[in-house]
Amino acid sequence: MARSSTPQPVEPGAPPPVEEHTSISRWIPATVILAAWIVVWYFTNGTQTLSLPGTSRTDLHDRLTEFQNDLLAGRDTNPLMQFTNAIADALRSLFEWIQKLVVVPSFPRPVPEIGWLGVTTLATYVALVVASWRIALLVLASFLSFGVLGFWEDSLDLLVITGISVVLAVVIGIPLAVLIGTSRRASSIVTPFLDFMQTMPTFVYLLPIVLFFGIGPSAAVVSTLIYALPPIIRIAGFGIREVSSTTVEATDSAGQTYWQRLVKVQLPMARKTIIVGLNQTTLAALSMATLAAFVNGPGLGKPVLAGLRINDVGTAFVPGALIVVMAVMLDRTTTAASERAEKVARGGGGDPRVRRGLIIGGGVATLVAVYLSRTYVSLAEFPEYSIGDRVASGVSDGIDWFTDTFGGATEWIKDVITNEFLNRTQALLADSPWWLAFAAIAALAFVFGGVRALVSTIVCLAGIWYFDLWHDAMITLNMTLVATVLVMVLALVFGVWMARDRRVDLGIRPLLDAGQTIPPFVYLIPVLALFGPSRFTAIVAGIVYAAPAAIKLVADGVKGVSPTTIEAGRSTGQTTWQEITKVQLPMAKGSLVLATNQGLLYVLAMTVIGGLVGAGALGYDVVYGFARSEAWGKGLAAGITIVLLGVMLDRITRAAADVRRDDGPGSRRAFNLRLPIGPPSN
Structure with missing residues (x-):
């Protein structure tokens, strides 16, 4: 008789079953x-071993290059290339419009611009509204650090690329999340594509994207969007799917339609999970937008890449540190927004009169700051004063001291692992x-x-x-x-x-x-x-x-x-x-x-x-x-x-x-x- 695989009960105080x-x-x-x-x-x-010497290429590699050349030659007549060119032009125009709005000062202004004071105050106010005054202070300190360290424009460019990508990810991802959260068949179709997108290393997205969308802001947005899309689809879809079936059945018994059930029951009850998905998508977008420097994507990735190419750690350190500051700011803001949404849904969130006063006062201060930054050049363009060069120089000196002092130890570690394991x-x-x-x-x-x-x-x-x-x-x-x-x-x-x-x-x-x-x-x-x-x-x-x-x-x-x-x-x-x-x-x-x-x-x-x-x-x-x-x-x-x-x-x-x-x-x-x-x- 076959042995049953059902676990046998354990007597109180008896040792746990031992694995065979x-x-x-x-x-x-x-x-x-x-x-x-x-x-x-x-x-x-x-x-x-099929080893290729140096930078040698094979016939297959050359045929792939010819395929690229043929596509580029037919850029004006190929329907697919025309379609991707139109998308690239639209994304480039959107980026340039927002860039002029919040980054590039020019007097007299051909287009409306907010300037550094207005942007900083507006970002702080948004954090106050969606999260708390503590998060607002974090956002304020983060934006000031962008300018004080000398990378205001690069930091704002990176935020713009990230922001455009996240908005597009939400617009595309939420409907797909609803689809996989309410239909098992749709989930079985969409999930393999999400697996493929998340299995592919970030670096690999860039080559085909450059072919179809060129280089610059459009390639940065498209690559960032593709990489940032799976988290919000997966997590939001999971949240919708996990809404209690008893609750859904109870509301269905009242005769509600599919859309009423979705809007009034499933999405509100999955709110916290959806915001967690937004958090993960935002961090993924920032990560990929930084890497898009390889395709001439604007932002802090460019100075980091420049420092790495010349092996100058001090040059790369300051923009790298600002990327970390930006990541922490976005992570804490979206997390706090999730927690506040949950508190408000449960009837909490503090004294509404105090919060209403803060929001009204903050709104007035924001309008004043925007007006001032549109009126005075000094409040539109961040002051020239920067401590970034001194910080970079200090880091370089510190690294030189460390390598001179401990270089033998780090070299020994590298040699041991390389020779004894890696080789x-x-x-x-x-x-x-x-x-x-x-x-x-x-x-x-x-x-x-x-x-x-x-x-x-x-x-x-x-x-x-x-x-x-x-x-x-x-x-x-x-x-x-x-x-x-x-x-x-x-x-x-x-x-x-x-x-x-x-x-x-x-x-x-x-x-x-x-x-x-x-x-x-x-x-x-x-x-x-x-x-x-x-x-x-x-x-x-x-x-x-x-x-x-x-x-x-x-x-x-x-x-x-x-x-x-x-x-x-x-x-x-x-x-x-x-x-x-x-x-x-x-x-x-x-x-x-x-x-x-x-x-x-x-x-x-x-x-x-x-x-x-x-x-x-x-x-x-x-x-x-x-x-x-x-x-x-x-x-x-x-x-x-x-x-x-x-x-x-x-x-x-x-x-x-x-x-x-x-x-x-x-x-x-x-x-x-x-x-x-x-x-x-x-």
Whole structure:
């Protein structure tokens, strides 16, 4: 008779059920595959690696470049190009109109302009209305810092690009969120597109967008919109879908129409979740708008990129710090707006008379400030005085002192990890014959994710082979896997520590939240200062970027383990180490898999951006495609290859998580995640 998979009841005070040791069985075939791979690699090392010397291109890359040239040549007659040109012109005109309205002073004015005093006061007033006086002070301080540090126009340009993109994301995203929140069929159709958009690293959006929308503000808005759209669709759709079915049925019984149910019940009850989606979309838009400096997008990304190109950390630091200030300002404002909306919906929100007085008084002050800034040049154009140069000089001096004092230590760390880990694993992945690496990766995907992961992996690996960048893809994959292992080590250490000690959680979580608001581009600045341009710099930046999300996921998963189970184990005399390794981590496997999945994708995105600081491989190929028109095809092929890598890693980790859930914790096929990722060699 087959054994039932239903969990058996546990007597009070009895120890928790112990997982069968056969749960580690998946690592046995994985170890065999790796051993066979190493043996074959030993005899075939360096052959058939499909390595391209230097900046060489293949016929496929040149054909892709010809495709671009043909499209550009037919820009005036091709219907698709005419359509995208019209969109680009409209977005460029909108940006220039708003830019003249709030940024560019010119006397006498050909168009209405608000000026710096009016803009600052208006932004402060909006924060007061939607949030609170504390947030209003934060916004005021943030706007003043833009001017005091000498980047007023760049800061406003970045805000304008972000604002246009967020408005368009809301206009497009909310109807789609309603659609997937009220229709399972629509959700099944839309969700794969959202998965694809979020799996694709940010850098990869830019090449095809430049082809169809050119460079400048229009390309910046379109790329930012595409990247910022999925969060609001997913989160708002989830909020609408989670509205109590009992409430919906009760209101339906009163005879309301579809639109009445949506407007009067579902949207109001999902208000808080929708604003959370707006928060995430805003931060995503800021991140991508910063990266759009690569396509001549206006804003603070330009001076950051200029500093990185000449390896001048001081020059890049000030605009990078202002990007962080802007991210914190937008994050806190939208979060406070969400909390206030919830309080108002519940009848709270403080004394209405006091708030009404503040709003009326603030409105009058704002009108006066706008009038003054339209009347006096000194109140329209931010004063020339700036401390930005002194701050940049001080940072450069500080970095020089640090590298002179601790350069030996940082160089030692870089050499140890590069020589002992990075070079060894790269030798196996990148120096194996392509067919050997193909077969080994596919076999490992099958071991950890089953048939579904195997099919996805074969399709993605075949695509990587087709686009003639196999060797560079394996180097990028190697950097991603090494960085993810280090991310998961940090996630396990700090996540378990946070889950077991509330004071540690209260101390570390705000730092993690702040880390997640910083656009990835900014992480390159301090890491470049410490380690100089190299593969290792890109890996460290990826670790710093990915660690906050992974740590929080592990902490929340371990914290969610039943207290009853933990107490039962303690009653048997378990040590702290036994409790962590035999109870908490095994029961939080789902969170560990999710943390690994997110860590992989975050690291991959940052490894690509690391092409700017000496990471080489696919990241460099994409950057090279931007810089040289004749290499556009190679850059596009590299971008598509990065997407294929991301999809492959995403599908393997997701399939591994699904296998674990389907099999149950005590099954022979259960997937033990005490080790962080699939291929243990990397």
